[in-house]
Structure formats: C-alpha cells, structure tokens
Amino acid sequence: MKASSLKVGVDVPWVTSWTGEPSLGVGPCPSVGGAPAILQAGNPGQGKPLYSQNHAVRQRLSVRDMLCPMCGRPTSAQDRWTQVAHPVAAGRLRADGRGNRLPTDLTDDAILVDAGAIAPLHRACVDRSLRYCPHLKADPHIDVRRFPERWIVLPLMARAEAAPQLFLARPTPARTAAVIGFLQLCGLTGERDPAWRGADR
Numbered sequence: 393m394k395a396s397s398l399k400v401g402v403d404v405p406w407v408t409s410w411t412g413e414p415s416l417g418v419g420p421c422p423s424v425g426g427a428p429a430i431l432q433a434g435n436p437g438q439g440k441p442l443y444s445q446n447h448a449v450r451q452r453l454s455v456r457d458m459l460c461p462m463c464g465r466p467t468s469a470q471d472r473w474t475q476v477a478h479p480v481a482a483g484r485l486r487a488d489g490r491g492n493r494l495p496t497d498l499t500d501d502a503i504l505v506d507a508g509a510i511a512p513l514h515r516a517c518v519d520r521s522l523r524y525c526p527h528l529k530a531d532p533h534i535d536v537r538r539f540p541e542r543w544i545v546l547p548l549m550a551r552a553e554a555a556p557q558l559f560l561a562r563p564t565p566a567r568t569a570a571v572i573g574f575l576q577l578c579g580l581t582g583e584r585d586p587a588w589r590g591a592d593r
Contacts, residue, residue, distance in 0.1 A: 393439045400436045405521070406464030407454050407511075409445040412438025418571050423452035429572040430550055443527070446509060448573065454511040455545055455575040461510060462517035472512035472539040474579075475521070475528065477505045481585040485578075493546045494578075501588040505540055505579035509548065512539040512577075540579035548574045 393412040398404050412435040421429035432448040446461075454461045458472065483500025485491030490506075513521070518536055522528050550573030 393435075396437050396440065398437070398441060401463040401465075404437075404441040404443070405462045406436070406459075407446050407450045407461035408436075409442040409447040410436055410438050411440045411442065413447060415448075421449065421452070421572070423449050423456060424547070424572050424575070427547075427572055446574065451509055451511075452572070452575045455509070455577050458511060460513045460517050462513050462521055465514070467512055467514055469541055471514050473515050473518045473536055474505065474507050474510070474512050474539045475518055475534055475536050476510060476531070477507035477537070477539070477579070478533075478535060479503050479581065479583075480506045481588045483588055490576075494544065498544075499584075501584045501586070503581045503583040503585050504544075505537070505581060507539070507577040507579065509574040509576060540581050542580040542582075544578045544580065546576040546578065547572045548576050550574075 396404075396410070400406055404410075409432070413433045416431040416433055418428055419431050420426045421431060423429065429452070430448045434447075434449065436447070436450075450464075451461075453459060454464075458467050459465065460467050480503070481500060482491060482494055482498050482502045482504055485494065485504065485506065486500065522534065522536075528534060549570040551570060
C-alpha cells in the first residue's frame with residue numbers, strides 16, 4: 393500500500409486510523425495491561441486517512457498515557473485541553489447506562505468532565521485542529537476548556553466479533569462476550585451538582 397504524502401500528527405491526527413491499518417481481531421494488548429482487546433495493525437501514514445475513525449490501540453494509548461491525539465506527544469498537567477467534553481453529573485452517566493464502571497464511592501452529584509474517547513490535547517494542537525478540521529469547524533458543541541488534574545479511565549467494551557470502527561454503535565448485552573474497544577476518560581472536577589436529585593431518571 394502506498395505511503396501518503398500527508399504527515400501524521402500534522403496533517404492528520406496521530407490517533408486517526410488509515411486504510412493500511414486493518415483490524416487484527418481480538419487478543420491481549422499491552423495498552424490495557426494484557427487484557428483482551430480489539431487489535432489493529434499499526435501502519436500510520438499508509439493508504440488514506442479515515443478521519444472519522446480512531447485507531448483502536450493508539451486511542452487507548454492516548455488515554456492511558458495522556459498523549460495528545462493530534463500530535464501523539466505527551467501532554468503536561470499545565471497543557472491539557474479538551475474541545476468536546478462537557479460537565480455531567482456522575483448520576484447522569486449511571487442513569488444513561490454509561491457509568492456502570494464508575495467508582496461506587498463517587499456520589500451521583502459529583503460533576504465529571506466526560507471526554508468520551510478523546511484524550512486532552514495541547515493548546516497549540518487544539519487551535520490547529522479547530523483551524524483546519526472541517527468536522528470540528530462545523531460542530532456547534534465545541535467547548536474548549538482545561539482538563540482536570542485528576543481523572544478516571546473506564547473501559548468501553550465491544551462485542552468480540554465487531555470491527556474496531558463499528559463496535560461503539562452497538563450496546564453489548566451482558567451475556568455477550570466482550571472485550572475492550574476504546575477507553576473512556578472522565579475528569580474529576582471536585583465539584584457537586586446541587587440540582588442533581590436523580591428524579592429525571
């Protein structure tokens with residue numbers, strides 16, 4: 393497969409999948425301590441970028457090691473920014489079925505910054521991506537803010553037979569064998585939502 397003239401980490405986000413990076417199925421992955429996970433070939437820059445699809449292993453590494461998804465370099469506590477994360481009560485995540493793996497001692501009124509599967513970026517990378525990415529330019533929900541200094545990482549489970557690009561689209565029933573697909577990131581703000589009562593569950 394032909395190498396692209398686009399530069400990984402500059403023209404194309406480091407975390408983006410390429411057509412030269414097929415799924416390798418399921419197996420133990422060092423990105424999650426050897427747990428069963430969706431595996432994917434690592435050939436960034438080969439073929440064409442699949443802008444709407446994160447690479448399964450690089451996504452997990454970006455969250456685990458706080459690597460900027462744009463450039464792939466480590467972020468520091470002083471330079472971690474999120475573009476699309478919004479404050480949400482822990483109870484709301486639990487009520488929506490997305491918080492079943494939150495720590496049990498985290499109260500429902502605790503406010504989290506739910507970054508989903510997108511690790512924080514450097515501020516310069518935030519600005520670059522907002523300047524050049526057509527998807528981000530068109531997103532009315534962009535909300536650039538500092539990422540909290542403390543966070544929780546949660547596994548997003550996938551059906552073992554699903555391709556890495558499709559697994560998030562389908563909920564995983566408890567009886568279905570599941571493996572780790574991506575990692576979800578929730579920042580801990582230390583704040584409480586005084587309006588949270590759980591009545592709107």
